[in-house]
Every structure is written in C-alpha cells, then in structure tokens.
Amino acid sequence: AQSVAQPEDQVNVAEGNPLTVKCTYSVSGNPYLFWYVQYPNRGLQFLLKYITGDNLVKGSYGFEAEFNKSQTSFHLKKPSALVSDSALYFCAVTVKAAGNKLTFGGGTRVLVKP
Amino acid sequence: DVKVTQSSRYLVKRTGEKVFLECVQDMDHENMFWYRQDPGLGLRLIYFSYDVKMKEKGDIPEGYSVSREKKERFSLILESASTNQTSMYLCASSLLQRGAFFGQGTRLTVV
Numbered sequence: 001a002q003s004v005a006q007p008e009d010q011v012n013v014a015e016g017n018p019l020t021v022k023c024t025y026s027v028s029g030n031p032y033l034f035w036y037v038q039y040p041n042r043g044l045q046f047l048l049k050y051i052t053g054d055n056l057v058k059g060s061y062g063f064e065a066e067f068n069k070s071q072t073s074f075h076l077k078k079p080s081a082l083v084s085d086s087a088l089y090f091c092a093v094t095v096k097a098a099g100n101k102l103t104f105g106g107g108t109r110v111l112v113k114p
Numbered sequence: 115d116v117k118v119t120q121s122s123r124y125l126v127k128r129t130g131e132k133v134f135l136e137c138v139q140d141m142d143h144e145n146m147f148w149y150r151q152d153p154g155l156g157l158r159l160i161y162f163s164y165d166v167k168m169k170e171k172g173d174i175p176e177g178y179s180v181s182r183e184k185k186e187r188f189s190l191i192l193e194s195a196s197t198n199q200t201s202m203y204l205c206a207s208s209l210l211q212r213g214a215f216f217g218q219g220t221r222l223t224v225v
Contacts, residue, residue: 034213043204101147101162101172102159105156
C-alpha cells in the first residue's frame with residue numbers, strides 16, 4: 001500500500017524567510033509525486049509534480065521541490081515566503097500500477113507572519 | 115485549463131435523507147475520484163472510477179455509493195445520510211502524469 005507522511009501539522013515562518021514543508025512517502029515502484037495548495041473554502045490547486053528526470057522541480061508561485069529517492073522524501077520549498085503563501089499544503093503520491101489513485105498526506109498548515 | 119465543477123458549494127441535509135453530490139469535468143478524463151476532507155485527516159478516498167460504469171472502492175466507501183453513466187459526470191450518493199458524514203467533499207479528475215484537478219468542494223452538513 002502507498003502512504004504519505006507530512007510530519008508537521010503547522011509551519012510558522014516570517015515573511016521573507018525560507019519556507020520548507022516536509023513530505024515522505026512509501027510506495028512499491030517508481031513514485032509520481034505532487035504538491036497541492038488549498039486556500040480557505042476552496043478546492044485544491046496544483047503546485048508542482050515529479051514524474052521523472054531532474055530531481056529538482058519548479059512549480060507555481062515560486063515553489064520548488066526536491067525528490068530524494070534514498071530518503072523517500074519530496075520536500076516543498078520556497079526561498080522567500082510571502083504572507084499570501086499562508087494556506088494548507090498537501091503532498092500526494094501515486095504509482096502507475098495504482099491507476100491514478102492519489103494518496104494524500106494529512107496536510108500542513110503554513111502561516112507566514114508579516 | 116481543466117474545469118471540474120461540483121453542483122453545490124454548501125448543502126444542509128437531515129439524517130436519513132438520500133443525498134446526491136454531482137461532479138462534472140470537461141477534459142474527457144477517464145479517471146474521476148471522490149474524496150472527503152476532515153481536519154487532521156487530510157483527504158481520504160471514498161470511490162474512484164476509471165471508465166464509464168466502472169468503479170472501485172477507495173479507503174472509506176462505507177455508507178456511500180457512486181454512479182458514472184457518462185464519462186464527464188461522476189456522482190456520489192449517500193444512501194441514508196448520517197451526522198458522521200458531515201464533511202467537505204472534493205471531486206477530482208486526472209491524467210496520470212498531470213495529477214488531479216479538483217472541484218471547489220461541497221461542504222455537507224447533516225443535521
């Protein structure tokens with residue numbers, strides 16, 4: 001079975017400081033990894049994905065994530081956080097054999113303070 | 115851009131009622147999903163469908179059923195709503211290498 005862990009329920013960061021949201025996963029086979037963001041009372045919006053290739057992937061709104069196969073991690077990063085980045089972030093994983101079925105982590109709430 | 119539309123943003127239903135949540139996507143995706151979102155539990159998969167009239171149970175199918183008569187439409191049915199089904203329900207459609215595209219969510223309250 002596939003699973004995703006987001007070890008931090010909440011991350012607090014000052015505006016302008018680097019932001020990191022952690023994600024580790026467990027799958028059988030090659031993972032397809034995704035990050036989504038959810039603003040209050042909204043659906044999930046796609047941020048970025050890792051399918052294959054370069055381990056560092058860049059996405060929307062200045063976010064990036066690094067795939068680390070040996071540590072089974074896919075941490076989300078942003079060099080300089082904005083107050084508007086305050087939201088709920090979800091990491092998700094699937095494998096080809098799972099037929100597109102995405103498994104999500106529990107979510108990490110990010111609070112960026114001015 | 116892919117558009118996934120859920121028929122209602124907010125619903126209030128009574129215990130024991132039969133509830134239908136509708137979802138429509140406009141990108142001809144074969145795969146569609148229903149998740150429920152609860153604080154601290156993330157998103158949990160209820161059912162998914164990989165083709166018309168094809169469905170598979172997800173992680174928490176009890177108390178729910180689904181219908182997919184047309185490719186673009188995937189309905190979630192609560193046969194007899196209960197208070198523990200009060201939640202945010204999210205529909206998604208997907209292509210494997212593009213990930214999932216979500217609707218805006220339906221916040222269901224069962225009283």
